[in-house]
Amino acid sequence: MTVRSTILSEIYKIAVAQKRDISTLHDDLPLMDSGFDSLCFAVLVAHLEDDLGLDPFSSAEEIEFPVTLGDFIALYENAART
Amino acid sequence: MQREHNLTLSNIIRHGDPTASPVCTGANGAISFADIVAGSGFGDDAFDFNDRSVLLATPDQLTSAIALIKLDGVARRVVLCLPDVSVRDVQAIAATAEVDVVVRTEDTSNVDLPGLRAVLARPIADATRSCPTGTRRTEWVLLTSGTSGTPKLVLHDLGSLIGAIKPSAKALPSTVWATFYDIRRYGGLQIFLRALLGGHSMILSHRDEPIGEHLIRLAQGGVSHISGTPSHWRRLLMSGLAGNIAPAYVRLSGEIADQSVLDALQAAFPKAGVSHAYASTEAGVGFNVIDGRAGFPAAMADAANDDVAMTIHDGSLRLRSSRTASRYLGETQPAIVGPDGFVDTGDLVELRGDRYHFVGRRGGIINVGGQKVHPEEIEAVINGHPAVHMSLVQGRRSPITGALVVADVVLKQQRRDASENPDALAEDILDRCRAALATYKVPTRLHFVAQLDVSASGKLVRSHV
CATH class of the missing domain: 3.40.50.12780 (ANL, N-terminal domain)
Known part of the structure; x- marks a missing residue:
């Protein structure tokens, strides 16, 4: 699985577990409009650390907080390359 | 006056x-x-x-x-x-x-x-x-x-x-x-x-x-x-x-x-x-x-x-x-x-160089986005499940909410032997938590373990986040 598909599949899994209605996922989707709250994102970031071995939020020197889903995926794709 | x-x-x-x-x-x-x-x-x-x-x-x-x-x-x-x-x-x-x-x-x-x-x-x-x-x-x-x-x-x-x-x-x-x-x-x-x-x-x-x-x-x-x-x-x-x-x-x-x-x-x-x-x-x-x-x-x-x-x-x-x-x-x-x-x-604080840094809380209390979570409350809910022998709830660091709740669970012997579907059982235990607890208290991961460390005084050994 690619980084992108791992992220998308985790988002769907968390939405089901937390009984959340989420928006149709696309790169321009603002995270705040996704239907996820902070707790959902925290769970997502933890699960991605388990799945991908990456936590760009904690490991990067200085990160720009992602605003759209595309930013979020790019943050992980960049971390996977380095 | x-x-x-x-x-x-x-x-x-x-x-x-x-x-x-x-x-x-x-x-x-x-x-x-x-x-x-x-x-x-x-x-x-x-x-x-x-x-x-x-x-x-x-x-x-x-x-x-x-x-x-x-x-x-x-x-x-x-x-x-x-x-x-x-x-x-x-x-x-x-x-x-x-x-x-x-x-x-x-x-x-x-x-x-x-x-x-x-x-x-x-x-x-x-x-x-x-x-x-x-x-x-x-x-x-x-x-x-x-x-x-x-x-x-x-x-x-x-x-x-x-x-x-x-x-x-x-x-x-x-x-x-x-x-x-x-x-x-x-x-x-x-x-x-x-x-x-x-x-x-x-x-x-x-x-x-x-x-x-x-x-x-x-x-x-x-x-x-x-x-x-x-x-x-x-x-x-x-x-x-x-x-x-x-x-x-x-x-x-x-x-x-x-x-x-x-x-x-x-x-x-x-x-x-x-x-x-x-x-x-x-x-x-x-x-x-x-x-x-x-x-x-x-x-x-x-x-x-x-x-x-x-x-x-x-x-x-x-x-x-x-x-x-x-x-x-x-x-x-x-x-x-x-x-x-x-x-x-x-x-709890730790001295690094000329500064103290906070490293977590005594007693295993978990701070999820500013809300303090007592592990005992969640363990009581998990332990109420008929398949569970004992459990340990701990914090896991999160760069988004500071910490998240995770649980280690020891199953009763007969349930361990019964070779049930572990994913379905974990989901059943988590459903119980979702029904009884606020969302931020529900474990975000549940692991089945063979045993948990117990101290000489008979208490679960808790680390802190």
Whole structure:
């Protein structure tokens, strides 16, 4: 699985577990409009650390907080390359 | 002669700068503090709260703010109840706090106290009517999380709550305070009182309000000073809407402020002073760190200070000040303040170079986005599942909410032998948690393990996050 598909599949899994209605996922989707709250994102970031071995939020020197889903995926794709 | 400066909220507002007319703004309305003092806050204007122990249980913060101002100085005791407290816990709180009147609105859904007098709070204080006032020292009771899940009741009064608030030379008349907190929590109440004492306007948050709408209100109200937990602030940064506001002062409290959130806030608000404060409902406000760095200078510990004495004992931060709560309500509760006058905060610190850094909490307490979670409460729910022998709930670090809850579970022997589908069983245990616990308390991962470490004293070995 690619980084992108791992992220998308985790988002769907968390939405089901937390009984959340989420928006149709696309790169321009603002995270705040996704239907996820902070707790959902925290769970997502933890699960991605388990799945991908990456936590760009904690490991990067200085990160720009992602605003759209595309930013979020790019943050992980960049971390996977380095 | 009547003493003019009896410390009540109404008196503080009355003695404010008469040329300023600070306003308190909620999600559904606004009113000047002066109109709150002049008017009536209750449907039954004539009801006398003198000597009463009052449960303040309105869903809306503005209604609570109005009622609180009206009750302070009149009621014997006011319990600041939060709308997310369960009906059962509200009953336990009312019994412990000897509540004899409930102030509520028609939207209050978590109060079922038959036999108790209920008085309706007005959503907007009615300035054409008035209600009784007084100058007594009202007891304020704040809720904080307890081991069993039922909140503990922390006793303060206005004096201990405003002890940390100093007149600020920097506060301009145009200062407008706001907080992402609920003002009925200690962190939010500090900001509300700061606005009130400084004679400044205040913009309240609202439960379930989308952050976009909240930010529009903050921008329209010209917010200049704003506080929240690191989790609140990360949420703002990830909303992409931080540019809508331009605060002069940004304050973090309630959780460990790490360097990345401090740096990100300074980058988002280059002109703002970014500071992080340490406070707890029991110990009160400890200190404020203004150098933009995580942790606090080691020199602050054991330094002589008029207001607060700080010491590190056995790895945890201890504070002594006039801002500490006096005690927990309830007969079986331990003392808050030790014999030496210090409060053991249970917050563990570690010396790195010339600074202390917070590393977690004693007793395994997990801080999820500013909400303290006692592992025992969650373990009790998991252990109630027929397949479970024992469990250990711990924190896992999160760069988004500070920590998350995870669980290690030991199954009963016969269930281990039965080779069930582990995923389905884990889901069944988690469903039980989802039904019984607030969302942030539900474990985000559940691992089956063969055994758990138990110490010589027979207790589960807990690490801390």
